Amino acid sequence: QKEVEQDPGPLSVPEGAIVSLNCTYSNSAFQYFMWYRQYSRKGPELLMYTYSSGNKEDGRFTAQVDKSSKYISLFIRDSQPSDSATYLCAMRAKGTALIFGKGTTLSVSS
Amino acid sequence: GAGVSQSPSNKVTEKGKDVELRCDPISGHTALYWYRQSLGQGLEFLIYFQGNSAPDKSGLPSDRFSAERTGGSVSTLTIQRTQQEDSAVYLCASSLAGNPIETQYFGPGTRLLVL
Numbered sequence: 708q709k710e711v712e713q714d715p716g717p718l719s720v721p722e723g724a725i726v727s728l729n730c731t732y733s734n735s736a737f738q739y740f741m742w743y744r745q746y747s748r749k750g751p752e753l754l755m756y757t758y759s760s761g762n763k764e765d766g767r768f769t770a771q772v773d774k775s776s777k778y779i780s781l782f783i784r785d786s787q788p789s790d791s792a793t794y795l796c797a798m799r800a801k802g803t804a805l806i807f808g809k810g811t812t813l814s815v816s817s
Numbered sequence: 818g819a820g821v822s823q824s825p826s827n828k829v830t831e832k833g834k835d836v837e838l839r840c841d842p843i844s845g846h847t848a849l850y851w852y853r854q855s856l857g858q859g860l861e862f863l864i865y866f867q868g869n870s871a872p873d874k875s876g877l878p879s880d881r882f883s884a885e886r887t888g889g890s891v892s893t894l895t896i897q898r899t900q901q902e903d904s905a906v907y908l909c910a911s912s913l914a915g916n917p918i919e920t921q922y923f924g925p926g927t928r929l930l931v932l
Binding site (some may be wrong): 749802806 | 895
């Protein structure tokens, strides 16, 4: 079992839809959880960061971490065509390298 | 200010040749990371430099891979005797001081194709 599992999709939704992206993980030592967005032929850029369990909201984006279930989510409200990208979850324990999921490709149609 | 830059943006080489990939981190960032992104495999950590400390090489897949960072700034990733399975996008990232909560800023990557 890989340390971080993420469904690669692709996920296609109409403009305005609520999008839910998820990752599961196996290492209970992970404490730092991130979501990166990667546009085609670009490097990833950090969207959201959460430490330990809980929710974090930033505009249309909400990140959730459930450490008891080893499950993290990213919700995108009122999705826009500009949200079309690959979304990568990433996580790490203290003092270790960042472990990425494979990424989920999202397409939002207008 | 400028972000992380990488060169070349694309590299095509023949199996068995050596290649060098360059990364210029954001000025003032002491931490520098190399990752590999293969189709369907996600980002794979390769190596991490932090200041003058010994680098964390735990992600390097074989001894054909090496990296150095000169003067605490520019870094070069070298792949010797390239193989077709080395074909991937090689991404460099930098952060201010290497703390877990810091944002890693990524460059656009170098797309390597080994024929």
